[in-house]
Amino acid sequence: GNYPNAPPCIKGWIPWFGVAFEFGKSPLTFISQARDKYGPVFTVVAAGKRLTFVTLHEDFRTFFMSKDVDFEQAVQEPVHNTASISKESFYKFHPACNTLIKGRLTPGNVAQLTDHLCEEFNDHLETLGDQGSGGLNELVRAVMYPAVMSNLLGKYNSPGSPFTMEQFKEKFAIYDEGFEYGSQLPDMFLREWASSKCWLLSLLGNMVVKAEDDETSSESGNRTLLQHLVTLITDKFLPNYGLLMLWASLANGIPITFWAVAFILSNPTVYQTAMEQINAALKDQDTRKTKVTAEELQQMPYVKWCILEAIRLRAPGAITRRVVRPLRIQNYVIPPGDLLMVSPYWAHRNPHYFPEPEEFKPERWEKADLVKNVFLEGFVAFGGGRNQCPGRWYAIMELHMFAALILFKYDVTLMDPLPKPSNLHLVGTQQPETPCTVQYRHR
Template sequence: MAAAVLLAALLAVAVVAWVLFPPSEPRRPPCIGSRVPCLGAAFRLARAPLEFIERARAEHGPIFTVFALGKRFTFVTEDEGAEVFFTSKDLNFEQAVQRVVANAVSVPAEAFYQNHGRLYSMMKGKMGPSNLHMFTGTLCKELHEHMAHLGTEGTGDLMELVRHIMYPAVVNTLFGKGACPTSHSELREFEEHFWKYDEDFEYASQMPECFLRNWSKSKKWLLKLFEKVVSDAERTNPSETTSKTLLQHLLDNLQGKHLAPNYGLLMLWASQANAVPIAFWTLVFILSSPSVYKKVMEDLTSVFGNTGKDEIEVSEEDLKNLPYIKWCTLEAIRLRSPGAITKKVIKPIRIQSFTIPAGDMLMLSPYWLHRNPKYFPDPEMFKPDRWKEANLEKNAFLDGFVAFGGGNHQCPGRWFAIMEIQLLVALFLYKYEFVLLDAVPKESPLHLVGTQQPLTPFRVQYKGWE
């Protein structure tokens, strides 16, 4: 009896204590929204993401939440957040990107989950370091073919020059010869539609398509193009594995063949959206640094002899003998990485003193992590020699470098991307002498870019080496 009375008394005390001193809510990161609840900070974030993140970091610290379009995006911009991002089992990559894929290329959730693992493994294998030799020769020939259209000299916007060469060369390499339109007018139309598609991709990945009419028009045009590309790939699909294009390997592994044009468009975007601007920035950084430019040219002549030959065959072994251009490429990637990569929180996680609730999108910012002086001394400086310390022969990057993700979800095409940029830069600089006509401003890089694209043109003058 006494024990029952004591237990009742303890329960009563506990209830009173809970009423008078209720348990505090888990501390969440500071949240940034707007006076328009449904939109939140969407337009401010999309208009200038890096500047937005910089201001938010200065005001709220390294961890903060942005409410936009009815969703919560929690940004982590320091070491501890990165460790959780790559190691926590309470985060999910597929759930984070599924809606993006659905909006961007119209692949429904069921098909995405059914195909993602298989296609990721296929691409990781086919585009891994041991298979790069299967692309190098073809890509080299394609780059030469399209560089010939530049003539022996000229002046132009460097980004446009890079796009004019890389778009058709890479598309024909990955999708099959003739996949990219050949006539000047058709190629220009293709570039304009893909440029529009890529430019508004971030908006379209989160907003209903009906709000983006021009983007939707370009998306439909590209999907129509890929219906023909896929049809041609299926008709010519060889039985020998070594003769297949990457698109044909995709077709062999895809469940739901009617979605092949959609996955083709997704593969196109993944292969070009980051590689083209990084190739551009690699050239800008090289051309704006006389000592770096000189070192690159010394390496090129040591491997290929005097500059100016019409066509040189560049093998995978040749690229291994040009490590400095690879260092320049990786340093450009470090300085011009995408604004954020994402995973979905499926169970509450704790980072520093904050609890991130389930349902949030956890956003990791490579741009800011790559400016951590702990890993990258003089972080704002373009210093290719820092990559001398990376064990690239064993396919290992520098500590703190997260441009391609980490853990089980690194970009499957990362080694191909590095190779294609290294090859383009080598051929460009070997064939032409470049002069950068627009000096790179000395102020913060945030004033130079929105995400990765330059806000102002960078004009160059080029002339074949004599």
């Protein structure tokens, strides 16, 4: 129409539906093929939406910093579909929500959550017993779901509560699995997904009541994220915001933990180097009641490199902004209304920034100034700008802690080859395509 300088546009032959089918089958592969064919900036029309992909690193600054793009306007509809929060409420509360979480999870505040998280991980790891075998993905979830929930949101399972952890694992898995479709489609097309969402919303309703009760008794320094949220959100959507926060805190962190442990175990020299550091830092510790402090984590920089390398290789498929005014990128003008997309997954496969990009090479992180919390150039797993992931310092600490603890306490062996990542999803990180069994024995 009025934008002759718009980027090349990929449309399907069925009007409106566009390339939704082809795109939906394997969006990650589709993006890289489209880039090869159409160049670094291109628009995909899928299910009535225009998604404009920006693939050159030099344009990422514009994506993160331009005043002509907007985060809230890009995610409002998906937020409505996935957490049933009204448009008015979202625009009213979201900016303060983001500021709140960012403020609660600064590197300094994260250090104060470390001891409690370690206790939780230790206790849940102990329930594995002396030896056994099982799916690594299931193992990671069984330990991390309850531990991270309790660490960030407070204990939810008040005695006599009808919500069990087993049910939670099942409902959350369905909700997370369908999150991408759920963000696009009305509930009526997705019965089972919608019912899991309802279950989770009542759980959050229950946790909010508990957080409000405990609010009066806890000192401000010890409040959980949920208790802070309770004082911020003053409308009826409080549990819904709780659900979003819960999803954000588990959806990427936990699958990437799986990948981090799997990468370490599948690579003998990496494993050996990591174990030397873990054993040196924790040498006199009890393997049954292991306490890893923030200082001890700092003595295991190689393990942290492994974590960052796993995050690099399994970064979210896409992040998004809404174009609100005509936006110049390369020689194109992107029309307002487009969803602007960056794929961290593909950005991290650019050999200019990450030589041998498909290789798991923790040493590449030696060059990053991690003490000053600076990542490697070209690393965008946590997004950027005002809406950069506020949980990133927590995420790194959590993954670092989990890897150190499980490897110190247990001798773990992979029984299956390292799975391939599934490329079914664009939102969030990739799940393993095949099961991955481990054998473990308490040290």
